[in-house]
Amino acid sequence: MKDLLGRWGRPARRLAALAFIGAATVMSAQSAQSTIQTQPEALNFDALAQQGKALLEQAKAGNGSASITLANYNGHYTMLSARTQSGGGELHKHFADFLIVIDGEGTELTGGTMIDGKEGPNGEVRGTRLDGATPHVLHKGDFIHIPAGTPHQAIEAPGQTITMYVIKVEERGEAGVTKTLVAPPPPPPPAKN
DSSP, rough: OOOOTTTSSHHHHHHHHHHHHHOOOOOOOOOOSSEESSOOOOOOOOHHHHHHHHHHHHHTTTTTEEEEEEETTTEEEEEEEESOOOOOEEEESEEEEEEEEEEEEEEEEEESSSSOOOOOOOGGEEEEEEEEEEEEETTTOOEEOTTTTTEEEEEOOOOOOOOEEEEEEEOEEEEEEEOOOOOOOOOOOOOOO
16 A cells, blocks of 8 residues: 655655644634534644644653544544554445654554454544554654545554544445546646756
């Protein structure tokens, strides 16, 4: 499985992540609402980092993970998530994840086989771990797209922490069938003078 991390170098990834986040819209804790947002909201990366520090303290004091939903939109919602420990395997049948690292580092495993998976409400599957998964090492500014239906697991080595801005995009389709969208071709390279 080829993801965005394998296509560009670190500087391009960070620039692309910031552009992607800015276009996707973000909100501060004051604007987080349970109703569907219909207006664009501007990203404040520093404000997200500050919120992330508070979540990280909650994660350290609790079970190693803390998150909040920032806003709900038509077809997607945004979250802020902080980890101090590895999580179990998870799979979202109806949502793709875009994970953007705000601070820290960690490894996201994708693919493989879910061990001891148990299905919960809304197509959410949780397991103890993944077997045979592909590791993706993530650092501040990196991002990864995890398609709906893909098992994944956050891994934090001892002493590692990670804070991520998460965009959860609802899979649209009829009777569970995903509609294939074809991306437009990239623009031509600039003309040489």
